[in-house]
Amino acid sequence: MPGFFSWVSSLFSKTPPIQPPAPDTRLLNPAPSGAPDTTGPESDLGGQLEDHLFAWLLDAEPARLQRVADDYRRELAELERRLNMNEMEELPRKxxxxxxxxxxxxxxxxxxxxxxxxxxxxxxxxxxxxxxxxxxxxxxxxxxxxxxxxxxxxxxxxxxxxxxxxxVMRPMMAARNSREALFAQRSWRWGLTCARAAEMIAKIHRDDTSAHFMVGLLPALSYITIRRELGRICRTHGSGHEPEPALLKVALVRYQWATCQLLANIWNLPPKYHAWLLSAERPAPRQAHSALTDGLLLGTREVLRHARQRNLSEDDLRRIVHLPPEQLNKVRSALLNLLKEGKPSQMRA
Known part of the structure; x- marks a missing residue:
């Protein structure tokens, strides 16, 4: 029976090693279908959308997110050490x-x-x-x-x-203060929306829907994990205060994909999950869009739009999500219904 839990038969198989973090690797990597690279206008749109996402998740004006990584060298070095040495203390319980x-x-x-x-x-x-x-x-x-x-x-x-x-994500919703709680709640809403989008797009492609739902959750779970770990580092090795929004943005951008791969490893997910994550992180030239990539793009845009945050225009959305208009509208309609009908407490459940 295919799906997220089809990994049971290969529970004890060796999983691929975690890829080393690539500095400032984007989460949203739209590439025009058949294009030779990812540096065109579609890639710029993905960067804009990601910037809007960070401003909303971190509840901060864009100007507060512009400080450079060198300002936080000690905290980032400790986070990278824990990630590389598998010493993260805030990983979700299985x-x-x-x-x-x-x-x-x-x-x-x-x-x-x-x-x-x-x-x-x-x-x-x-x-x-x-x-x-x-x-x-x-x-x-x-x-x-x-x-x-x-x-x-x-x-x-x-x-x-x-x-x-x-x-699996729900225990991560427990927060030590209101800012951490707001970040977790928004990440939860964003993660479920992206997972639903990836699931529905996988169904259109006649691919494994349950597996794409799970892999669509991993970026949001990685964000909550990084946020909690960095909070612990700042309290014990840094300023003693909560991490600043600019530090959080740098950490999320730099370590989001490596943390996704780590989560896939500790959950013993099969190699195809690692391959999907790597393909979304570093799309190859002329690579067709995956359900994960389109799900992240569409889920992010619709969450921001529903929250009345800056996002992308209708025309720009069609440029970066590679679905026929009828199918794109169908998926969007389903996502908007969920976002419209879900009360904040239910979205956080």
């Missing part, structure tokens, strides 16, 4: 019941009762799953999902896969 749950989800003969029993064996995962399942990103209609059995019945196996993937 539920102990996950391997058994993954095997059950990958088995077509697994009954709903067995799946429910496995989930209920982990109280923390149970609580996270129910809260995520009742967010408007997942819950169909107005019906409140009150039990794990009901969630499995209503959402189905594919739906439960995605809910569990999203529930």
């Amino acid at each position: 539920p102990g019941s996950l391997p058994m749950l993954m095997r059950a989800l990958s088995n077509e003969t697994t009954e709903r009762k067995e799946l429910t029993s496995i989930i209920l064996s982990d109280p923390s995962l149970t609580d996270q799953l129910l809260q995520v399942a009742n967010s408007l990103y997942f819950r169909p209609g107005d019906q409140v999902i009150e039990s794990v059995d009901q969630a499995v019945f209503i959402l189905g196996v594919d739906g439960i896969r995605n809910v569990i993937a999203a529930a």
